[in-house]
Amino acid sequence: MxxxxxxxxxxxxxxxxxxxxxxxxxxxxxxxxxxxxxxxxxxxxxxxxxxxxxxxxxxxxxxxxxxxxxxxxxxxxxxxxxxxxxxxxxxxxxxxxxxxxxxxxxxxxxxxxxxxxxxxxxxxxxxxxxxxxxxxxxxxxxxxxxxxxxxxxxxxxxxxxxxxxxxxxxxxxxxxxxxxxxxxxxxxxxxxxxxxxxxxxxxLTYPEKSTELDIIRINLPEHFMIEESELELIYSIINETRKNKIDIEVPASIRAGIAIAKLLGRKRFLEEKGEIKEKKSVYEYLSDISRHVLLGSIKPKPGIKVEHILDNIINKTLGG
Ligand SMILES: Nc1ncnc2c1ncn2[C@@H]1O[C@H](COP(=O)(O)OP(=O)(O)O)[C@@H](O)[C@H]1O
Ligand SMILES: [Mg+2]
Structure with a gap:
């Protein structure tokens, strides 16, 4: 002892x-x-x-x-x-x-x-x-x-x-x-x-839109607030991965949506504090953030490149 x-x-x-x-x-x-x-x-x-x-x-x-x-x-x-x-x-x-x-x-x-x-x-x-x-x-x-x-x-x-x-x-x-x-x-x-x-x-399956939006909101820290329209965009990106059953074996989960929302929330927070010199549009932010989150959050079917899937999804939901 x-x-x-x-x-x-x-x-x-x-x-x-x-x-x-x-x-x-x-x-x-x-x-x-x-x-x-x-x-x-x-x-x-x-x-x-x-x-x-x-x-x-x-x-x-x-x-x-x-x-x-x-x-x-x-x-x-x-x-x-x-x-x-x-x-x-x-x-x-x-x-x-x-x-x-x-x-x-x-x-x-x-x-x-x-x-x-x-x-x-x-x-x-x-x-x-x-x-x-x-x-x-x-x-x-x-x-x-x-x-x-x-x-x-x-x-x-x-x-x-x-x-x-x-x-x-x-x-x-x-x-x-x-x-x-x-x-x-x-x-x-x-x-x-x-x-x-x-x-x-x-x-249990991927929840309906209003429930998933509530889940993202509840998981977002208070100081990382984002706009409703931004939340809708995030949902459309996540939901797009679930529609493409030909190329994607495992689509984005609820966690991926929460992660994208948090990262965007932080950008908004830094903007508010004046710590970001060159503000970007929500489309630019989301196109960048989504790639970083989805790269490892979706599992493509064998032989399909994940980058290719991401390009398509971002084009479709955010345009250009
Ligand atoms: N009904 C819900 N309410 C709040 N958060 C949820 C809900 N469903 C899922 N989540 C969020 O999604 C994440 C993944 O959920 P989890 O229970 O770990 O999924 P699973 O066990 O099915 O893989 C959780 O960490 C939580 O943040
Ligand atoms: Mg689990």
Whole structure:
């Protein structure tokens, strides 16, 4: 214990910052969310699923708001059921069952054997014990082997930990998963066994215009305000990437629109402060900013050059 407390002062700084920034429970997070259109409906479905003990899945392309909706739902639950926790795990091929359940600390296990004290619990096990919410994010990126870890918790509300025993989930345990549609590359299929245990399927897609504009507004810092007409232009650029299904595999997400709006907002802010000598037209700003944001925000179909797509989109929406 001695050499733990006498660690250097930079370690102390790390610990202080860590404790200051630690999110202690899901109620503490302030989530700025727009609940009009599809989001309100999806939230209602999540609540219905929760009330009936049916497990839901959110399905949709990247950046349509799956994660933020789950976080918001979990924070509502946490406010209602005191102490309810929220855990999530974002999956890919490298995720193993131990990442869900937890694992034995090798040093402690060597010394004391497979005892509970040597076991460090994973997020799924914690959520089950605490009656919290577990979000399996990007679940169809996990291999079928890892997906199978979820079968017993979902079907029997229990889970077996090797060498320790089997636990029953607390009454309030709830499971949600989120995934991209299967046709996008880089994903495994959801196993049929798991599919059969998920009973409420909630599709999210790119939101309708008024909702997306609200989302951009809510995410724009106060001092980076832009005009409504500029917001409309940004939407038209983003929306154009979603129309071109021949050249574009993954179009611009909501994040891209927010990023363009922020960068334009900063230009407007600097103009107001008199720090920009040569003001540019909104078209010049947006043509420049959009290129920098969209270059990595859209995924072209194989063999198509992203620069070529960008030229077309900017010509079409901003002209020249
Ligand atoms: N309904 C919404 N209200 C507010 N912001 C949203 C909403 N939907 C999406 N966003 C914004 O878009 C970003 C992407 O959403 P996210 O939930 O991470 O998408 P996904 O999980 O589907 O990839 C979020 O960081 C958030 O800023
Ligand atoms: Mg996400």
């Amino acid at each position: 001695e050499n733990i407390t006498s660690k250097s002062s930079s370690d102390q700084k790390f610990r202080d910052l860590f404790n200051k920034q630690l999110i202690k429970d899901a109620t503490e997070e302030e989530i700025k969310i727009v609940l009009s259109g599809q989001y309100g409906k999806a939230l209602e479905l999540l609540r219905d699923a929760e009330a009936t003990g049916l497990f839901p899945a959110l399905v949709g392309p990247p950046g349509v708001g799956k994660t933020i909706l789950c976080r918001y739902f979990a924070s509502l639950r946490a406010k209602e059921n005191k102490d309810a926790s929220f855990y999530w795990l974002t999956m890919d091929e490298s995720i193993r069952p131990a990442n869900f359940m937890g694992s034995f600390d090798p040093a402690l296990t060597l010394k004391y054997g497979f005892i509970l004290e040597a076991f460090s619990p994973g997020p799924l096990l914690r959520a089950m014990l605490e009656g919290g919410t577990f979000l399996a994010n990007e679940i169809n990126r996990a291999t079928e082997y890892s997906q199978n870890t979820l079968l017993e918790p979902l079907e029997e509300a229990s889970i077996g930990i090797p060498h320790i025993g089997r636990i029953k989930a607390a009454q309030d345990f709830f499971f949600i998963c989120a995934m991209n549609p299967e046709e996008l590359s880089g994903t495994h299929r959801l196993s049929e066994a798991l599919k059969d245990r998920i009973k409420v399927w909630i599709k």
